[in-house]
Amino acid sequence: GAVVSQHPSRVICKSGTSVKIECRSLDFQATTMFWYRQFPKQSLMLMATSNEGSKATYEQGVEKDKFLINHASLTLSTLTVTSAHPEDSSFYICSVPQGRGHNEQFFGPGTRLTVL
Amino acid sequence: AQTVTQSQPEMSVQEAETVTLSCTYDTSENNYYLFWYKQPPSRQMILVIRQEAYKQQNATENRFSVNFQKAAKSFSLKISDSQLGDTAMYFCAFMRTYSSASKIIFGSGTRLSIRP
Numbered sequence: 001g002a003v004v005s006q007h008p009s010r011v012i013c014k015s016g017t018s019v020k021i022e023c024r025s026l027d028f029q030a031t032t033m034f035w036y037r038q039f040p041k042q043s044l045m046l047m048a049t050s051n052e053g054s055k056a057t058y059e060q061g062v063e064k065d066k067f068l069i070n071h072a073s074l075t076l077s078t079l080t081v082t083s084a085h086p087e088d089s090s091f092y093i094c095s096v097p098q099g100r101g102h103n104e105q106f107f108g109p110g111t112r113l114t115v116l
Numbered sequence: 117a118q119t120v121t122q123s124q125p126e127m128s129v130q131e132a133e134t135v136t137l138s139c140t141y142d143t144s145e146n147n148y149y150l151f152w153y154k155q156p157p158s159r160q161m162i163l164v165i166r167q168e169a170y171k172q173q174n175a176t177e178n179r180f181s182v183n184f185q186k187a188a189k190s191f192s193l194k195i196s197d198s199q200l201g202d203t204a205m206y207f208c209a210f211m212r213t214y215s216s217a218s219k220i221i222f223g224s225g226t227r228l229s230i231r232p
Contacts (some may be wrong), residue, residue: 034219034220038159042225042232043224043225044161046221047220093159093161103161103211104166105163105211107161109158109159109160110159110160
């Protein structure tokens, strides 16, 4: 299956700064990638669907101007948390769908964001 | 809208015992996929088992098997001969079939601890 990497694995930033998280599909060309957020001891919540060459689709309640998604190539999607605040501190995970009907998803190792 | 419910926040069993994790879901779709994912302390999401709704036969993967009751919208996971390495969060998940978005909806998770 697809091998998915994320960079950085963890990042600490000051409140008000912007942070970019990369998600790479290392061996599979992905026209779609997904971004999830996971708060401590909670489940994964889908934030948005990243579409190569077009705008991302955001889930209800997710601010598109705060969480900027760019899917500029078939192997890379980036999530930028703009003007980060402590409440944005979370674990961010991307996934790449693959297979017939996209019936398999391969997850990246995640990025832990801490906003001071 | 689809929902996935896991009613057991935590479970603990002795090594070598059998444990069953419960999951119910709600959907108006007739064709879909159901998954169990494992998230160990490393936070990497690992697919444990997958069930296609149109298949009546319950999926099995070595020590892992499911009891899929489509009419009851129930999808439980049985782990036989549990091992210490099975300690993790387990998420039940739902995905529509052949959806262009192929989004996965996760349950709230069950924290499973295997005692030596």
